[in-house]
Amino acid sequence: MVSFHLVSLSFFFSQATTYFGLAALSIINIDTLVANISRFSHSMLHLPIRHSSTSAS
Helix, strand or coil, X not given: CHHHHHHHHHHHHHHHHHHHHHHHHHHHHHHHHHHHHHHXXXXXXXXXXXXXXXXXX
């Protein structure tokens, strides 16, 4: 019974570390994705303003 508990405990810890690693990777990917989206939207917001100001002048 003790060996069964040890095996289940080690299996649980391996699963937990795997899920934690996947979560960390997804968080990093989401962070870079948000940064890219904000940078892209920032450039898209600045393009029409620059064009409208140059066309007005």
